[in-house]
Amino acid sequence: MNAIINAKAVLPGGVLDNAAILHENGRIVAVGKDLEIPAGTEVLDAKGMWVGPGFVDIHVHGDGGDWCWEEKPEMVAPHHLRHGTTTMVATIAYWWTPEELLARTKNIQEKIDKGLLPNVYAVAFEGPFINPKRGANSDAAPRSGPEADEYLALYEATHGKIGQWMYAPEMDVDGSFGDFLREKNIPAAIGHTNASPAQVRGAVDRGAAITTHLFDAMGCCHGNDSWKYTGTIQESVAASCLVCPELTYEIIPDSRGVHVKPTDMRLAYIVGGPDRIAIITDSTTCNYDPADYPADDLRSTVDLNYNERGQLCGSRLTMDLAFVNFMKHTGASVSDTFRMAATTPARAIGADKEVGSIVPGKWANFVLLDEDFKLQQVIFRGDLVAR
Numbered sequence: 001m002n003a004i005i006n007a008k009a010v011l012p013g014g015v016l017d018n019a020a021i022l023h024e025n026g027r028i029v030a031v032g033k034d035l036e037i038p039a040g041t042e043v044l045d046a047k048g049m050w051v052g053p054g055f056v057d058i059h060v061h062g063d064g065g066d067w068c069w070e071e072k073p074e075m076v077a078p079h080h081l082r083h084g085t086t087t088m089v090a091t092i093a094y095w096w097t098p099e100e101l102l103a104r105t106k107n108i109q110e111k112i113d114k115g116l117l118p119n120v121y122a123v124a125f126e127g128p129f130i131n132p133k134r135g136a137n138s139d140a141a142p143r144s145g146p147e148a149d150e151y152l153a154l155y156e157a158t159h160g161k162i163g164q165w166m167y168a169p170e171m172d173v174d175g176s177f178g179d180f181l182r183e184k185n186i187p188a189a190i191g192h193t194n195a196s197p198a199q200v201r202g203a204v205d206r207g208a209a210i211t212t213h214l215f216d217a218m219g220c221c222h223g224n225d226s227w228k229y230t231g232t233i234q235e236s237v238a239a240s241c242l243v244c245p246e247l248t249y250e251i252i253p254d255s256r257g258v259h260v261k262p263t264d265m266r267l268a269y270i271v272g273g274p275d276r277i278a279i280i281t282d283s284t285t286c287n288y289d290p291a292d293y294p295a296d297d298l299r300s301t302v303d304l305n306y307n308e309r310g311q312l313c314g315s316r317l318t319m320d321l322a323f324v325n326f327m328k329h330t331g332a333s334v335s336d337t338f339r340m341a342a343t344t345p346a347r348a349i350g351a352d353k354e355v356g357s358i359v360p361g362k363w364a365n366f367v368l369l370d371e372d373f374k375l376q377q378v379i380f381r382g383d384l385v386a387r
């Protein structure tokens with residue numbers, strides 16, 4: 001038996017001071033104030049630190065030295081684990097040809113199957129059925145729409161376990177891809193899109209449950225960005241999503257509020273609340289050193305990433321940084337922020353029976369944060385993670 005004592009435990013019902021958490025064989029056994037600690041228990045004194053559920057990041061592409069779909073996803077997953085992400089999905093981006101995408105999917109799935117990536121819950125797909133006008137990478141291999149041959153092969157390559165699958169609703173003209181995702185119980189996401197309000201609503205009616213990085217890679221106004229009545233604007237795709245209460249909204253909270261402006265972040269938080277926002281990193285691999293750039297150049301930012309064309313390309317966030325940034329930009333409470341960094345994303349990908357909150361029976365995944373919310377320790381399935 002193991003115990004964490006003197007914890008400021010962040011539980012589904014709120015914060016419990018002076019709490020103890022018992023765990024055994026990687027699973028949470030009990031949580032409470034006056035728990036009896038059995039003789040022989042290995043005790044970790046949290047010394048009053050926050051103890052929350054391990055982070056769940058439902059949108060990771062890479063970092064730690066590689067992309068998750070290249071040779072070494074074994075570098076990506078531990079990098080994020082060291083920063084508190086005890087559950088992640090390995091998200092494959094949209095810019096590959098069908099052959100490349102399938103090969104990369106098989107590569108990472110093989111490593112998941114071999115047990116080499118224990119904190120990777122599943123593969124996820126960001127595309128490839130995106131609106132080419134809303135890709136961030138101009139070399140993307142555009143598809144004219146979802147092709148059954150392509151998506152069925154990807155489905156088979158992952159044995160049908162897919163963390164989430166993002167598509168642009170306007171590309172799925174007859175709705176057959178949305179129907180396929182629902183039929184197979186794959187969490188469907190809306191993103192990289194210019195969808196109209198009706199197209200967003202239609203995708204949600206077909207089962208879409210997530211908005212991929214709300215406010216990013218989606219039209220300010222659907223279709224044409226100009227509008228015919230001077231002084232008025234069309235609805236944004238983000239607004240079309242925010243009025244659908246079925247959706248969970250991914251938010252990338254970088255330190256400078258570049259991906260999502262602080263005002264928009266607060267808007268999403270006010271509208272959606274902690275049960276509908278999933279804090280994500282959209283973490284990518286970086287090939288430059290931010291220290292080489294002056295402070296007024298955005299490339300000097302420690303948690304942003306730009307590609308060789310100077311375009312914003314994901315982030316180099318880790319969830320411990322994203323957690324603090326979100327609180328800073330929105331004023332959200334610790335309890336709410338843990339919900340958005342663990343509980344809500346776990347539910348969005350269907351992993352909430354196992355992870356996402358400190359509840360007996362779930363995996364003993366914890367992060368310990370000091371009073372400044374700096375990550376001090378990570379526990380993954382009962383074991384301390386070397387950092």
Ligand SMILES: [Zn+2]
Nearest residue numbers: 059061126282
């Ligand atoms: Zn992404």
